[in-house]
Amino acid sequence: MNVVLWIIASLLAAAFLAAGLMKSTQPKEQLAARGMGWTEDFSPGAVKTIGVLEVLAAIGLVLPAVLDIAPVFVPLAALGLVLTMIGAAVVHARRKEYQGIVVNAVILILAALVVWGRFGPYSFTS
Template sequence: MHVALWITAGLLALVALAGGITKTFMPLDKLSQHDGAAWIRGTSPTFVRTLGVLEILAAVGLVLPAVLDIVPVMVPVTAACWIALMVGAMITHGRLGQAKLVMVNVVYLALAIFIVVGRFGPTSFAA
């Protein structure tokens, strides 16, 4: 179970890092041309960049606290925050009729729930 939680956290961190780097550093006019980023067209650039930075921080928070053994409880806390982010993403993509992207967000949400339950429960770092 411990290995599965590490792998899940690593995969979710890669997803968060990729999305965060894209939203933070890619020109918004270029980013908004992608189907999955249609929501950007009606959003302020500051909001998009803020989401990008939050996703980069999530990538760090899903792995680094446990690797360094400094406040490892931040791993499931970060995963819980990721759940909130995915709920917002599902609502946004649902409003735009992007069912496939909603399903992708459901998968990411499920991975985060697995981390929260596992790391706050039987496979916590304190155990």
């Protein structure tokens, strides 16, 4: 199960690193044109902030455990992604973008699995 948690955390980190870099470096109009219509509901600063938080979460999912420096940040980063996906699902529900909610739910479940595993039976401190 430890290997599965590493794989899930790594995949989540790769996905959120890419998504976060995109949101933090591209104008919101360009993001909206690429299918991220939800950006129309947020200020450019808020979109960039979301992107930076996603990059930080991606780093927090892997780097603390790899370096063995404060590995408790791994489940905390995953918990942050759980909360982010709840917020994203709410935004998609308000916009009636139901397909987005399915994606949010899958990511939420994967992140919650990392939270459970790394705070619980497969923590780095046990």
